[in-house]
Amino acid sequence: MSNKNNSENVAYNELAIRYNLSVVEYVRTSMAALSGCTAGLLGLTGLYGAAFYIFAVTSLWLMVLFKAGFKTWKSYFISRKGLLTNGFFGHLFTYILCWTFIYGMVHVY
Amino acid sequence: MSGGILYRILVIVGFMSLFHSAYSAAQHRSYLRLNELDFLGLPLDISIQAILSLYIIVYGILQVSGTFKEIKASAELDNKSWGTFRNIPSFYMFAHRGKAFSKFYNPVMSKSYLEEVE
Numbered sequence: 001m002s003n004k005n006n007s008e009n010v011a012y013n014e015l016a017i018r019y020n021l022s023v024v025e026y027v028r029t030s031m032a033a034l035s036g037c038t039a040g041l042l043g044l045t046g047l048y049g050a051a052f053y054i055f056a057v058t059s060l061w062l063m064v065l066f067k068a069g070f071k072t073w074k075s076y077f078i079s080r081k082g083l084l085t086n087g088f089f090g091h092l093f094t095y096i097l098c099w100t101f102i103y104g105m106v107h108v109y
Numbered sequence: 110m111s112g113g114i115l116y117r118i119l120v121i122v123g124f125m126s127l128f129h130s131a132y133s134a135a136q137h138r139s140y141l142r143l144n145e146l147d148f149l150g151l152p153l154d155i156s157i158q159a160i161l162s163l164y165i166i167v168y169g170i171l172q173v174s175g176t177f178k179e180i181k182a183s184a185e186l187d188n189k190s191w192g193t194f195r196n197i198p199s200f201y202m203f204a205h206r207g208k209a210f211s212k213f214y215n216p217v218m219s220k221s222y223l224e225e226v227e
Contacts, residue, residue, distance in 0.1 A: 013185070016178035023174050030170050034127075038163045041131045042156055043148070060167060067171055075184075076177040106135045107148075 012078070020076050024064060024083065031060045032091035036098025043107050044099075053095050057088065116172040123166035130158040 035056035039049050061084045068076045077083055133155045141148055179185075208214055 011182035012180050013178070013182045016180045016184070020177045020180065023177065026174050027167070027171050031167050034163055034166055037127065037131075038159050041127070041134050041159050043134070043151060056163075059164075063167065063171055068177055075179050075181060078180070102131065106131055107138055 017078070021086075025087070027064065028057075028060065028087060028091055029094065031056060032094040033098045036095040037102045039095070040099045040102030040104075041106055043103065045103075049096075049099055053092060056095075057084070057091075113172075116169045120166055120169035120173065123162045123169060126158060126162035127166065130155050130162060133158075 032053075035053065038056075039052045042052075044052055061080075064083060065073050065080060073080055134151055137152060137155065138148070209216065
């Protein structure tokens with residue numbers, strides 16, 4: 001109980017939070033574009049592509065947690081669930097754009 | 110945007126590898142078309158190369174994109190002492206009257222000396 005109270009009263013440095021999230025956003029955008037390219041290259045169609053996107057997002061999440069340290073991530077991010085779900089659908093469109101483009105480049109023409 | 114040159118090279122190598130696998134896939138596709146075969150999926154080596162190079166690029170970008178900062182507000186202050194916070198440059202005093210107690214102090218009595226300094 002006392003531990004819970006402690007975590008509620010922590011003062012955060014907003015600039016550092018924003019900086020960390022912008023780093024993650026940068027990496028996620030690149031990941032969406034690149035995994036879209038890879039999905040198009042592999043010739044995935046339909047739900048396989050969506051499954052590949054979920055796979056890519058989850059593995060990126062694990063890589064970010066690995067970079068922050070699996071035990072020390074709490075000193076860099078407030079919640080790691082938010083790290084996984086933030087901008088999921090926003091980046092999905094980037095992913096689909098690259099996916100269809102590279103699929104057309106490699107497999108159609 | 111910190112990060113070693115090593116990771117930048119890693120990103121470039123990954124991009125080249127991804128492009129190479131894309132080219133291989135396109136060539137495989139044209140080979141199938143010329144022989145009038147059906148597309149049953151890419152050869153395993155091209156798929157493995159594509160996924161591996163994706164991971165190489167993402168790992169490189171993750172390292173290049175910069176280090177995370179501690180989000181606790183007190184994180185930057187932990188290594189500083191109280192003396193740092195009490196240091197106020199506006200209140201520095203270079204002409205303290207206490208120097209009159211020194212043995213080597215010889216007072217300037219005339220006012221004209223002050224005017225010469227200025």
